[in-house]
Amino acid sequence: MxxxxxxxxxxxxxxxxxxxxxxxxxxxxxxxxxxxxxxxxERAPKRKPSFYPVDARVRRLHTSAKKRSQKQRTRLRNSIQPGTVLIMLAGRFRGKRVVFLRQLEHSGLLLVTGPFALNGVPLRRVNQVYVIATKTRVDISGIDTSSVDDTWFTKGARKAREERKKARLRGADGSGGESTVKQCLPEEKKNLQKQIDGQVMKAVEGIPLLREYLSSRFTLTKGQYPHRMTF
Amino acid sequence: MAFKRFVEVGRLCIISYGEHADKICVIVDIQDQGHVVIDATADSGVPRTVINVKRLKLTDVVVKLPRACKTSVVRKALEAQQAVQRFRETAWGQKVEKQRVRARLTDFDRFRVMVARKRRSQLIKHELGRLRSETKTSAS
Missing domain, CATH: 1.20.5 (Single alpha-helices involved in coiled-coils or other helix-helix interfaces)
Structure with a gap:
């Protein structure tokens, strides 16, 4: 009632x-x-709702990463530790071997780097279900990656995308001609990439053949069954 | 062709199927045409059980054992006669060992093996070419 x-x-x-x-x-x-x-x-007539809500609307709660309890955070697989070499399985970098830096607080994604100079993989976010964790580890202790978080990847990306789209449309009309907005990474992002990669490379150079290993792509050959292999 | 490996007391076998697949055991007693009692060393983790002969691969190694002897006697005999070691020295035993090592290699290890194999074949090819050219020049 x-x-x-x-x-x-x-x-x-x-x-x-x-x-x-x-x-x-x-x-x-x-x-x-x-x-x-x-x-x-002259008053607006009282409207009766044409339907009644069947169920209470589900509202998504936006909680900050800090407020989230340990349970709500994405649990990292035990096999993935800072410095672990991962094999990427999906996306344009599939088959690449990359170095895991740390787990991002907000999204729970993995922050990885190629290093870029070795295999062309930049600082990137990956979901842990799309990687194979190997037993190989690079010593990356002392590398500061705190300036990279989830917003580092999203900030400015949308604006740049829209601008590129506009430029493309102008080009299609024939009125705007060539698009003047080139897709390029901001200088500070490039610098940070270099700075982090430089430190990772130092650790990589310490282990013979590791450089070549990271540069090469992972493939399966005849008689290799991934569920039976150790990585 | 005469048979050389028989289902007999003291025959060292490899289990081919089930929980204890690829583990080494020894026949202790014969129950009927299809079944035998097996026992093994403590570290293998294989318990003393009856097993179908179809699930055993017979090796060349035979241990001197009294029929249906106790586990402690079996273990002592295996130890004293170095049965497992004798098997490891055979070609089959070495192949099994190699397979075991290969299966445990990590991704990076496999890469290093690949590089080493490439290097070896390169050296062989190089040396072979050198020898060929030598024989050609000496013949002419």
């Missing part, structure tokens, strides 16, 4: 607000600024 009474009181409140808004509008239109009292016939 209480639900209905509450519902009706809310509706009454909403109607009152609507009436007030109409009055205000009328005052502006008439230019007087005075509030004109409307006759009951």
């Amino acid at each position: 209480s639900v209905f009474t509450k519902g009706s009181s809310e509706r009454a409140e909403r109607d009152a607000a609507l009436q007030a808004a109409i009055k205000e509008q009328a005052a502006i239109i008439s230019g007087t600024g005075n509030v004109i009292e409307l006759k009951p016939s």
Whole structure:
């Protein structure tokens, strides 16, 4: 019972607000600024909802990474530790061997790097289900990656995408000609990539053949069954 | 062709099927035409059980054992007669060992093996070419 009474009181409140808004509008239109009292016939009729909500609407809760409890955070596979060499399985970098740097707080994705100079994989986010963790590890202790977080990847990306789209459309008309906005990475991102990669490379050079290993692509050959192999 | 490997007491075998596949055991007693009692060393983890002969691969190694002897006696005999070691020295035993090592290689290890193999074949090719050219010049 209480639900209905509450519902009706809310509706009454909403109607009152609507009436007030109409009055205000009328005052502006008439230019007087005075509030004109409307006759009951001029008021907007009370509308009955054409349907009732079946279920309470599901609202997604946006919690910050800090507020999230340990349980809600993405659990990292035990086989993935900082410095672990991973094999990427999906996307344009599939088959590439990359170095895992750390797990990103907010999204729970893995922050990896090629290093870029070796195999062309930049600082990148990957879901851990799309990688194979190997037993090979590079010592990356002391490498500071704290300046890279989830926003580092998304910030400015949307704007750049829209600008490129506009340029493309201009080009299609023939009026704008060649697109002037080139797809390029901001200088500071390039520098950070270089800085982190440089440190990773130092660790990589310490182990013979590891450089060549990271540069090569992973493939399966005849008689190799990934579920039976150790990585 | 005469048969050389028989289902007999003291025959060292490899289990080919089930939980203890690829483990070494020894025949202790024969139950009927199809079944035998096996036992093994402590570290293998194979318990003393009856097993179908179809699930055994017979090796060349035979240990001197009294029929249906106790586990402790079996283990002592295997130890004293170096049965497992004797098997490891055979070509089959070495192949098994090699397969075991290869199966445990990590991805990076496999890469290093690949590089080493390439290097070896390169050296062989180089040397072979040198020898060929030598024989040609000496013949002419």
